[in-house]
Amino acid sequence: MLNKMSSMLDFGSQIHQERPFLRQLAMKLTKHVDDAEDLIQETLFKALKNQDKYQPETNLKGWLYTIMKNTFINQYRKKKFQNTYSDDSENQYITTSMEASRSDEADHPAEHSYVLQQINTVEKAYLDAFMMYFNGYKYEEISDILNIPLGTVKSRIFLARKKMMEKLKDHRYE
Numbered sequence: 001m002l003n004k005m006s007s008m009l010d011f012g013s014q015i016h017q018e019r020p021f022l023r024q025l026a027m028k029l030t031k032h033v034d035d036a037e038d039l040i041q042e043t044l045f046k047a048l049k050n051q052d053k054y055q056p057e058t059n060l061k062g063w064l065y066t067i068m069k070n071t072f073i074n075q076y077r078k079k080k081f082q083n084t085y086s087d088d089s090e091n092q093y094i095t096t097s098m099e100a101s102r103s104d105e106a107d108h109p110a111e112h113s114y115v116l117q118q119i120n121t122v123e124k125a126y127l128d129a130f131m132m133y134f135n136g137y138k139y140e141e142i143s144d145i146l147n148i149p150l151g152t153v154k155s156r157i158f159l160a161r162k163k164m165m166e167k168l169k170d171h172r173y174e
Contacts, residue, residue, distance in 0.1 A: 011051050015044060018064055025065060029072045029145065031136070039075075043068040073145060076132070118167040122160055129153050130160035 022043060026036035046067050047054070054063055119127070132142045139157075143150045 011054070012048060014060060015047050015064060018061055019044075021061055022064060022068060025068055028141070029068070039068060039072060042071050046071065069145065069147070076145075077128075115168065119164055121167065122163045126156045126160035126163065129156040130164075133157050 019040065022040045023036060026039040026043075027033070030036045030039055043064060047064060050067075054060070122130075129142055129146065129148075132145065133139070133153075137145070139150055139153050142153045146153070148156075
């Protein structure tokens, strides 16, 4: 029992030494200090919980990176499923004011529902990349997070736009 506790403390110390690396990665993924800290805490918790799955003498940073990336992706998918998006950009006021001036267009509940229904029929792989781009992620970040080549990210975003435009062609205002 004492040996196991000592091993856990040693492992905790090892992963704690990687905190600056995790902070840098978390900030790159989340863009917010509070969200980054939450992601770091969740990553450290999962690492400690799954210590038995770590192979000593292998790349600890790589293992922690994988845990963090997967945690971030799962959180992103959960938020996407809940349809909770926030606009934290500097242009939020402009976006909000433009939407308010078009209250008779897509803001009508039936119209809005139809638009969302049509968008959600686009294949998940395309929609994931598109929504990340829409929410401000750069192509390179999307490539890293989804673990797909940069060209694939660009083509998925292009195809998502194309598919959405096709599905909504009868509902666009010229």
